[in-house]
């Protein structure tokens with residue numbers, strides 16, 4: 111790996127302890143990947159520190175399918191180890207709960223092992239009910255999903271209420287597992303971007319950026335500065351649309367009909383603005399390896415005018431929303447994620463920043479155009495749905511500001527002499543790219559052989575954050591459910607893989 | 608509450624008149640890919656078109672004798688063909704992209720089978736005639752990337768305001784007339800899909816929303832998807848797009864329930 115990544119290979123037996131030790135110094139576990147290497151399997155832990163990402167790796171030799179669990183020492187590894195268990199059949203020994211997460215299979219069915227080069231035929235997930243999280247006298251369960259009552263992505267939440275005890279929520283994300291890592295297999299880097307845009311479609315731009323950043327790290331590509339700003343422009347419009355969407359979900363749950371109409375209208379305007387700039391309402395096709403497909407048509411001042419009007423209306427309506435007591439009452443003290451927990455698990459994006467964390471990879475590990483743009487990340491301390499809403503409110507305004515700054519930069523830079531994208535030289539090696547999606551930090555682990563992708567491993571913020579869902583539940587689950595789900599603001603596509 | 612009411616009244620009417628009148632925005636949207644001319648692959652250009660077909664990430668383009676064709680049900684609108692051969696491929700802004708049969712998403716059409724199509728339309732019309740005045744819709748995600756849900760939800764915003772056409776979203780399958788299915792056909796959702804379909808009272812119609820639902824898109828052929836939902840349940844209308852815009856989704860719904868005015872032609 112290159113630049114600001116250091117890689118340390120450690121003994122498999124010591125892997126968990128080394129990861130835990132490295133995390134002692136104010137870092138967080140950002141991701142844990144399983145990477146096939148011939149008949150062996152490598153474990154790759156990405157550890158985020160201020161300004162850099164470091165990597166610890168250990169190898170399971172052929173025939174070895176168990177290692178001491180990281181989760182026992184580092185709880186943030188929980189879902190990662192379950193995912194690796196589901197996809198590769200490798201057991202983290204000592205893990206408290208290796209129930210299927212993304213792919214339940216009947217016993218004896220071979221795991222898909224995406225990226226290993228072995229062809230897997232269509233698998234049929236097991237429909238056996240998954241074991242309960244908690245056991246006890248008089249337990250009853252309330253399932254929600256996977257067929258939802260509204261226009262939602264498929265997921266099942268099972269509320270388990272054991273007698274007098276505090277209920278727990280079990281999240282079952284496997285229903286819509288699409289095998290996204292397998293969808294990258296055999297595709298060129300150009301086609302890989304198209305898949306990346308669809309791993310978590312509502313954050314298409316952030317995913318495309320993180321994927322291309324990984325390629326560009328490995329090849330040492332200098333992306334033209336103007337192209338980096340175009341990426342920022344689309345990423346910030348994506349953030350505005352997503353944060354409005356989370357707000358809309360809050361407002362919908364609170365039954366605020368007029369606010370719903372107003373905010374959905376503003377979101378639609380944002381989507382149309384995006385389409386006008388690139389032909390896609392989701393910013394698809396903008397980010398390409400080595401740059402962007404072209405400049406946005408901003409010359410005539412029309413963009414800035416539309417942007418100003420949208421900002422004015424969003425600002426006014428959010429201000430009104432934040433002085434609507436019936437709305438605030440529903441969010442205040444709802445779904446509290448305590449700072450201590452958020453910090454220990456490395457909560458990402460607005461979820462972490464709503465619990466007092468201050469990290470935003472746009473400023474902590476600035477990439478692309480963010481290296482030239484300054485702002486301070488939003489943060490609120492209460493850890494409830496209201497804090498997360500306040501963080502998003504502030505971020506929407508910051509995004510408008512960044513878009514405007516970016517347009518200025520683009521106007522003064524003019525067309526880059528190199529063209530809007532430069533060639534990414536065919537290189538070999540591996541690297542991690544990242545971006546701050548509206549949901550939080552997205553990581554892409556990529557391995558290239560002479561420019562051909564061997565492995566592509568996306569890690570969405572939604573995956574990392576949904577693991578914390580159950581911790582945000584108080585006793586009165588059913589009344590708060592919709593608010594807590596909305597305030598997490600995650601996309602299940604990015605979780606299920 | 609008062610300030611919100613004032614706010615709601617202030618901005619005047621923004622709602623689209625579609626389908627009674629064409630909508631300007633709809634007509635500027637990159638909704639589909641079309642072939643610009645007949646005889647695309649006559650001597651001299653065949654090889655160039657073959658190269659574009661090979662470069663299409665979902666193999667949506669076929670280059671046949673004299674004619675190239677695009678299967679919009681596979682197309683993910685990446686624009687590569689349009690960039691490489693603008694003389695043969697173009698983005699089509701017409702959002703009325705939905706079709707009554709999977710093979711009708713291939714343009715230009717091969718063998719439209721007018722008699723069979725008329726019969727199909729007839730049968731669908733007979734089924735939806737039994738619907739009450741208002742149509743109740745429910746949605747089911749079978750492995751989408753999340754964008755189709757946004758575009759379906761957009762139909763309730765004041766611009767599309769699909770309720771004005773008597774179309775309402777319902778939470779219960781038992782009250783649903785129309786099922787909107789999104790996603791590449793994730794294996795884990797096939798059981799819930801069949802159960803949901805069966806729980807709906809007859810008559811019922813099914814609309815597959817998006818190229819992923821029609822073909823699996825870029826996720827066709829992974830171990831975990833079934834290349835769309837068409838093999839799982841009977842689909843009445845397919846809407847291509849990655850994702851389809853709200854106008855295309857509205858077109859698909861109106862096509863399914865027979866609410867399109869005569870002049871907006873249903874393919």
Ligand code: SF4
Pocket residue numbers: 640662663664665666667668677681682683684685686687688689
């Ligand atoms: S726009 Fe559609 S048909 Fe053209 S190359 Fe892309 S996916 Fe293929």
